[in-house]
Amino acid sequence: MTGKDPIKVYDARWEINDFSNQEIMRFIEAVFIYGRQLGVDTVTIARDGRLGGGPVMQITVETALKAGFTIFLSTDPISTPQSYYLSFWASKKHPKTMGLTITASHNPADYIGLKVVVPGVEAIGLGCGPYGGFTRIRQIYHSGETLADGKGAELYLVNLTEKYLRFSMQAAGVEEGSLSDLVVVLDALNGSAGPEMYQALQRGGAAVTPLRIIPDGTFPTGSPNPTSIGKMDSAVALAGNINADLVIGTDGDGDRLVFGDARGIMNAGFASVPILKRVLAGEPLSGGHRVICDPKINPLALSEWTRLNIL
Numbered sequence: 001m002t003g004k005d006p007i008k009v010y011d012a013r014w015e016i017n018d019f020s021n022q023e024i025m026r027f028i029e030a031v032f033i034y035g036r037q038l039g040v041d042t043v044t045i046a047r048d049g050r051l052g053g054g055p056v057m058q059i060t061v062e063t064a065l066k067a068g069f070t071i072f073l074s075t076d077p078i079s080t081p082q083s084y085y086l087s088f089w090a091s092k093k094h095p096k097t098m099g100l101t102i103t104a105s106h107n108p109a110d111y112i113g114l115k116v117v118v119p120g121v122e123a124i125g126l127g128c129g130p131y132g133g134f135t136r137i138r139q140i141y142h143s144g145e146t147l148a149d150g151k152g153a154e155l156y157l158v159n160l161t162e163k164y165l166r167f168s169m170q171a172a173g174v175e176e177g178s179l180s181d182l183v184v185v186l187d188a189l190n191g192s193a194g195p196e197m198y199q200a201l202q203r204g205g206a207a208v209t210p211l212r213i214i215p216d217g218t219f220p221t222g223s224p225n226p227t228s229i230g231k232m233d234s235a236v237a238l239a240g241n242i243n244a245d246l247v248i249g250t251d252g253d254g255d256r257l258v259f260g261d262a263r264g265i266m267n268a269g270f271a272s273v274p275i276l277k278r279v280l281a282g283e284p285l286s287g288g289h290r291v292i293c294d295p296k297i298n299p300l301a302l303s304e305w306t307r308l309n310i311l
Contacts, residue, residue: 068150193254
């Protein structure tokens with residue numbers, strides 16, 4: 001192997017032509033060697049709609065079969081949140097499950113990558129997770145350690161979209177028809193989460209006008225990142241034309257959302273810091289303020305909240 005590898009801070013990600021199939025296979029082997037060190041005996045494998053996803057999935061499945069894992073495979077493109085649900089679902093019977101999601105999130109169409117969860121559906125990153133997460137995988141990738149063949153591999157093809165929708169609506173406290181007064185513009189940016197979100201909102205009774213709802217791995221209007229300047233302008237304009245209550249935008253794999261209305265997009269995640277500062281400016285910061293956040297998306301906000309003694 002060369003000195004390079006595809007590992008980033010929160011996942012692995014690369015341009016399609018940057019790594020050969022041999023290098024990709026070596027990377028997948030390193031992931032599975034790491035999994036074996038955690039006692040993993042079952043893997044879930046899913047992908048979003050990116051054009052580079054199919055070849056990586058083929059390599060991943062073949063490597064997992066050779067290693068002797070039990071595999072739950074979702075061949076149809078799905079969102080990363082549904083992929084995590086797949087790992088959660090499999091973990092109920094197979095607690096030593098590792099989940100692999102083949103995606104490059106909000107990056108341009110010529111990128112592909114991998115997100116990984118370990119037993120307990122715990123997402124890993126660089127220096128984050130058991131044995132350092134992707135740091136350990138990087139060490140294995142550049143070492144001479146090999147993935148031993150296994151026996152007894154089993155492969156199950158699954159489609160959990162219906163279960164995922166029911167689970168998500170129940171977790172959110174949304175009953176069928178309970179959103180009947182809501183008018184929504186949903187811009188999926190041609191990502192894989194669009195059909196899932198549309199179905200959930202429609203079941204809730206919302207009147208949904210979709211934009212870029214068809215998954216398309218070429219991303220014809222550019223990188224599927226709803227936080228990019230101007231990316232949600234058409235959705236905001238449409239909300240004004242139809243008097244919509246809500247605008248929702250999602251990225252290529254559905255784990256990045258923005259919300260707004262005809263006035264604009266309310267919050268792009270990292271904007272939380274100045275908003276919170278303004279809201280809390282007149283309040284004594286004695287502790288006790290509670291904020292729900294995702295530090296993966298918003299590390300600067302997490303740091304700022306810690307400095308301000310916000311729990």
